[in-house]
Amino acid sequence: MSAAPGTPAVPAIRCEGLTKAFGTRKAVDDLTFELPQGAFLSVFGPNGAGKTTLLRLLATLARPSAGSVAVNGVDLKEEPDRARASIGLISHNAMLYPDLTAEENLLLYARLYGVPEPERRVVELLDAVGLKHRRLDRVRTFSRGMTQRVSIARALVNDPAVVLLDEPYSGLDPHAIDIFDDLIGRVRDGRTFVMVSHDLEKGFRLADHVLVMARGRAVSFGSKDALDPEEFRALYRSTVGSGVA
């Protein structure tokens, strides 16, 4: 699986005053940060902190109420389709049609994205996630772990420069988690990752940047190297301990 890095001079993600309101409640409130190309950002926070809403904004599945957000220099409000071509999303929802085969599912997405030689790309991806031998089986017959592996292949079908992960470990057994981590490690080179997770240890280990959110706002954002792990854990505990936003 080839990596598709963005232009190094341009931040992979830039948020300025990003706000998303549902009625009077602000799920994301005046969020500003820049993430360099190739970084791995882990987003932490209590339930209702706005983590998933942030990811949905980055994925163009939600529109900002105020502020701006750009992926690889492409404003998501102005040119959503151009931005979508460089984004992949892996969530606890597999986004796969259960009654289509793994190959049919990936071909569907490959053709929607306009991937050249889609058949070759799909076989290559299924091989990479270790499911080439099951490519003609319906997704309905797959275990949760296998489905998640096909979901990873789906998210990478357009060779995205930015990969968004929304609670990707949700519902996976330890073996499937190991396979998932191995896959992420193999496709990480050159790509930018943003992961929302409740798993503090894993999220902190994978990350080189961390963002802690509470009540839609950034409590802490920065490079992991600049953080003392113990101080970070204390901050996280106090943030989560502050309860639902």
Added chain:
Amino acid sequence: MDTCRAPSALAQYRVLLMKDLRQEFRTKEMLVSMGIYALLVIVVFGVALSFARPGADFLEVSGGLLWALVVFTSLLGLNRSFSHETENGCLEGLLLAPLDRGVVFLAKATSNLVFLGIVEIIAVPLYWVFFSSFAAPAATAALIVVPLVLGSVGIAGIGTLLSTITAATRGKDVMLALLFVPIVFPLLYACVSATTAALVGGVLMEEAFATSLALAAGYDVIMLLASWVLYDFVVS
């Protein structure tokens, strides 16, 4: 990413339509449930009319009964058509792709029209065979195909938009019916009128058929355009 070339809207439409058709012809969930439901409605109508005296009066209500059959059967199918998209978050997967939301609408509306058309091709002749003993239709009866086509296009179009709106709501089955029937009322009225005119023939055919079809066609154009434009807002 850089190597991807955005396909044309027509190519994306074909991909989405083939996905829906492949999925349905594989599982036959919608077709079987709609088909069985249509047959049961015909049987219930038969029982309800079993004490009616054969005669010309039946022709004047048969158009309405046929459209009751079409509307109830299509409601069942429309409710199911979107369940595939909400399962596993598939709709979000489609919305992540660089494609116009109107293409998603057109593909889904077309597949709903195809499934409704298949059920009608089976159910309408059965309806007619079942009820032919009540009254002999006019020579213009074959023209009911025209209001059936126009009505089905409108039902598939507006039904696709409404089923998308109600897919994520609690009690979506009831919610869809509550929204669908009032909105589709003008189309239903026009199609019942045109169908009845074709079945009865004579003066009614001359007076009402063309006018009713014009109303149905106008409704189709306006509602399809409105649904296409609104779809982006609805799915976002």
